Amino acid sequence: MRLHRLVGMLLIAGCPRTPSDGPPAAPPGSRDTAVLAAVFFHEIGVPPGTMPLCLRVRGAKGEIGDASDEVLAAVRSRYPEARKASECAGGGPDEAVRVRSSGESAGMLDIGPVEWDDADHARVKGGGLGRGKSSYVREVEYSLVRDGGGWRVASERVVVQT
Numbered sequence: 001m002r003l004h005r006l007v008g009m010l011l012i013a014g015c016p017r018t019p020s021d022g023p024p025a026a027p028p029g030s031r032d033t034a035v036l037a038a039v040f041f042h043e044i045g046v047p048p049g050t051m052p053l054c055l056r057v058r059g060a061k062g063e064i065g066d067a068s069d070e071v072l073a074a075v076r077s078r079y080p081e082a083r084k085a086s087e088c089a090g091g092g093p094d095e096a097v098r099v100r101s102s103g104e105s106a107g108m109l110d111i112g113p114v115e116w117d118d119a120d121h122a123r124v125k126g127g128g129l130g131r132g133k134s135s136y137v138r139e140v141e142y143s144l145v146r147d148g149g150g151w152r153v154a155s156e157r158v159v160v161q162t
């Protein structure tokens with residue numbers, strides 16, 4: 001029954017992973033690290049080939065910076081093309097996202113901050129994979145639950161869409 005509910009939630013959320021993937025194991029580091037990695041996994045979904053993925057995290061006071069080394073290592077375990085956002089440039093309506101050193105096209109993901117409801121429930125906002133040259137905005141609030149040794153997105157709610 002529990003697996004049936006999980007499959008239903010993943011289908012409703014549009015998550016292309018299979019139930020056998022299960023929630024990612026918690027990476028080493030803080031519980032924020034594990035939650036952020038779970039949201040990045042959810043937002044990436046099916047790997048976009050070998051396209052570089054630039055990861056940034058929003059802080060509690062609105063600051064935006066690179067994903068931590070721990071989050072980056074966790075995401076690279078499934079998506080080796082992941083890198084810190086500072087290694088990339090561009091984005092927004094006027095410029096495509098690209099890798100600074102090579103000029104290669106890339107995708108940008110920014111999420112955060114983690115807001116804790118209790119020890120087993122958290123919320124994180126995210127904007128999905130962006131490649132730039134678009135003024136389209138879709139901001140989602142993800143609700144996460146602890147699931148065994150990791151975290152999974154239990155639901156999502158669109159908070160802004162243009």
